[in-house]
Amino acid sequence: xxxxxxxxxxxxxxxxxxxxxxxxxxxxxxxxxxxxxxxxxxxxxxxxxxxxxxxxxxxxxxxxxxxxxxxxxxxxxxxxxxxxxxxxxxxxxxxxxxxxxxxxxxxxxxxxxxxxxxxxxxxxxxxxxxxxxxxxxxxxxxxxxxxxxxxxxxxxxxxxxxxxxxxxxxxxxxxxxxxxxxxxxxxxxxxxxxxxxxxxxxxxxxxxxxxxxxxxxxxxxxxxxxxxxxxxxxxxxxxxxxxxxxxxxxxxxxxxxxxxxxxxxxxxxxxxxxxxxxxxxxxxxxxxxxxxxxxxxxxxxxxxxxxxxxxxxxxxxxxxxxxxxxxxxxxxxxxxxxxxxxxxxxxxxxxxxxxxxxxxxxxxxxxxxxxxxxxxxxxxxxxxxxxxxxxxxxxxxxxxxxxxxxxxxxxxxxxxxxxxxx
Amino acid sequence: xxxxxxxxxxxxxxxxxxxxxxxxxxxxxxxxxxxxxxxxxxxxxxxxxxxxxxxxxxxxxxxxxxxxxxxxxxxxxxxxxxxxxxxxxxxxxxxxxxxxxxxxxxxxxxxxxxxxxxxxxxxxxxxxxxxxxxxxxxxxxxxxxxxxx
Numbered sequence: 001x002x003x004x005x006x007x008x009x010x011x012x013x014x015x016x017x018x019x020x021x022x023x024x025x026x027x028x029x030x031x032x033x034x035x036x037x038x039x040x041x042x043x044x045x046x047x048x049x050x051x052x053x054x055x056x057x058x059x060x061x062x063x064x065x066x067x068x069x070x071x072x073x074x075x076x077x078x079x080x081x082x083x084x085x086x087x088x089x090x091x092x093x094x095x096x097x098x099x100x101x102x103x104x105x106x107x108x109x110x111x112x113x114x115x116x117x118x119x120x121x122x123x124x125x126x127x128x129x130x131x132x133x134x135x136x137x138x139x140x141x142x143x144x145x146x147x148x149x150x151x152x153x154x155x156x157x158x159x160x161x162x163x164x165x166x167x168x169x170x171x172x173x174x175x176x177x178x179x180x181x182x183x184x185x186x187x188x189x190x191x192x193x194x195x196x197x198x199x200x201x202x203x204x205x206x207x208x209x210x211x212x213x214x215x216x217x218x219x220x221x222x223x224x225x226x227x228x229x230x231x232x233x234x235x236x237x238x239x240x241x242x243x244x245x246x247x248x249x250x251x252x253x254x255x256x257x258x259x260x261x262x263x264x265x266x267x268x269x270x271x272x273x274x275x276x277x278x279x280x281x282x283x284x285x286x287x288x289x290x291x292x293x294x295x296x297x298x299x300x301x302x303x304x305x306x307x308x309x310x311x312x313x314x315x316x317x318x319x320x321x322x323x324x325x326x327x328x329x330x331x332x333x334x335x336x337x338x339x340x341x342x343x344x345x346x347x348x349x350x351x352x353x354x355x356x357x358x359x360x361x362x363x364x365x366x367x368x369x370x371x372x373x374x375x376x377x378x379x380x381x382x383x384x385x386x387x388x389x390x391x392x393x394x395x396x397x398x399x400x401x402x403x404x405x406x407x408x409x410x411x412x413x414x415x416x417x418x419x420x421x422x
Numbered sequence: 423x424x425x426x427x428x429x430x431x432x433x434x435x436x437x438x439x440x441x442x443x444x445x446x447x448x449x450x451x452x453x454x455x456x457x458x459x460x461x462x463x464x465x466x467x468x469x470x471x472x473x474x475x476x477x478x479x480x481x482x483x484x485x486x487x488x489x490x491x492x493x494x495x496x497x498x499x500x501x502x503x504x505x506x507x508x509x510x511x512x513x514x515x516x517x518x519x520x521x522x523x524x525x526x527x528x529x530x531x532x533x534x535x536x537x538x539x540x541x542x543x544x545x546x547x548x549x550x551x552x553x554x555x556x557x558x559x560x561x562x563x564x565x566x567x568x569x570x571x
Contacts, residue, residue, distance in 0.1 A: 361460045361485035361549065365428065377460050391461030391483050420429060421437070421486065 015319035025401045027052040038371025041406045046397030048241045058304035062297045088303030095306045097227040102285040109250035110218040111141040113237030118145040120262040128154030130182045135160040137190040140380040142216045166193035166342040181211040188220035192381040193342030194350030223348050225314040245305035249298030266291040317400045321349040324398045328407045349398030358421040360394040367413045427539035436490035442479040454567035455556030462488045466556040492553030
């Protein structure tokens with residue numbers, strides 16, 4: 001019997017090589033800055049990613065050569081701007097494998113996407129006594145909007161617990177889902193722990209009980225391949241600035257049927273077909289949810305960022321970042337007095353840790369003096385910090401341009417912290 | 423920027439072995455200081471008798487800068503009057519918020535001079551002054567937690 005190898009698949013799954021990463025690094029002008037006179041080592045990618053030239057150029061080109069308002073001008077520039085803006089929407093559609101481009105709504109970011117769903121879908125469909133299920137590892141932005149919805153409607157917020165490894169306790173899922181569960185809102189990847197959640201399984205279980213599911217993909221969209229049709233999620237939200245794109249632009253994917261049934265989130269221009277004092281008719285999807293002049297440059301920049309991600313390949317990014325994570329985990333877990341928080345089997349490139357000898361703030365400060373940018377704090381996930389009994393952690397989060405040499409520098413920095421504070 | 427200027431030996435020592443780091447059972451004033459940004463959280467306890475701080479302590483969690491600052495504060499304020507404590511805070515606050523290029527009156531500030539390096543790191547000013555703000559609130563008899571936000 002002969003085994004035919006699928007060459008394309010093998011090539012796609014292969015991690016980036018050292019040479020390729022070196023080439024990719026040249027696309028990021030910021031990597032040439034020298035904080036405190038040291039080469040920049042940027043490990044704060046979970047907070048925001050850096051921007052490659054092609055994103056900066058797309059934004060620059062738009063403002064220099066294409067700037068006009070969209071959807072409402074007959075002149076040359078307006079047509080170009082409209083087409084560039086709508087072309088960006090199509091790029092997002094293909095990137096997430098949405099069925100229709102009208103299922104892609106541009107927002108300010110993940111937070112606004114969640115607020116849109118909780119305000120529009122939530123207020124229409126959630127009644128007193130209904131339940132909303134989130135998890136213990138959610139970012140504040142996937143907790144507070146649901147708490148506000150519960151306050152407004154009298155619904156009850158339920159929380160899926162986590163274990164000491166930082167994994168969701170799925171055995172509890174069946175008990176927490178009930179016929180009253182209307183919305184399940186779960187993060188794809190935890191920003192504080194790095195855990196990759198088995199969202200497909202959760203989506204299926206939620207659908208069996210008739211609940212809709214929102215996936216917070218803020219921490220996964222630039223690190224893992226996403227296929228909304230394969231996942232079967234009802235809503236998915238992400239932020240452009242964590243995907244090598246600009247700040248102020250994000251995406252809400254929603255199934256057309258659901259978006260269609262939902263009332264508008266904000267009123268204003270562009271979201272209407274006609275306005276009379278006695279009757280206003282709302283625009284079609286996705287414009288119904290994009291009141292006012294949108295962040296046109298942001299959407300175009302995000303489109304360029306998606307082209308960048310596609311040119312590298314999501315599977316190869318995933319494989320490379322997994323290698324980085326494994327390399328860093330092996331080094332850090334063998335340093336005496338360093339404790340990693342978040343040891344799930346399925347993890348993305350987020351390494352959260354604390355040290356016996358120093359507070360995260362002081363660790364971050366010493367690392368900064370060495371040119372290494374990490375995050376110190378509660379990462380907008382206070383329930384996670386409370387669960388692990390720490391006020392804060394230091395977090396190194398990786399991107400496709402990070403290298404093993406940089407992780408070695410991080411380890412050396414941690415040893416320096418020990419030298420100073422022990 | 424070299425962190426040696428920030429992490430003076432006296433700060434490292436007080437961080438490792440903070441002074442008056444305990445609950446004060448007979449305190450008649452207390453106030454909490456909380457920095458939501460980094461999770462620093464302290465309670466400052468005072469025993470105030472006839473306008474004089476006869477005893478002072480603190481406990482809680484936080485970074486080296488906030489803990490050392492709280493520790494030094496409790497050492498300096500024991501026996502001081504309310505007015506003297508407020509004046510010392512004013513001098514300390516003036517120093518940590520001053521232009522890093524300007525000279526500091528080392529003699530006048532004594533031990534607090536160790537915190538002059540904070541001037542180079544604006545986000546750490548909140549760390550250095552957190553326990554002091556809680557102390558002032560306790561002096562004024564305010565029970566609501568002080569936050570840096």
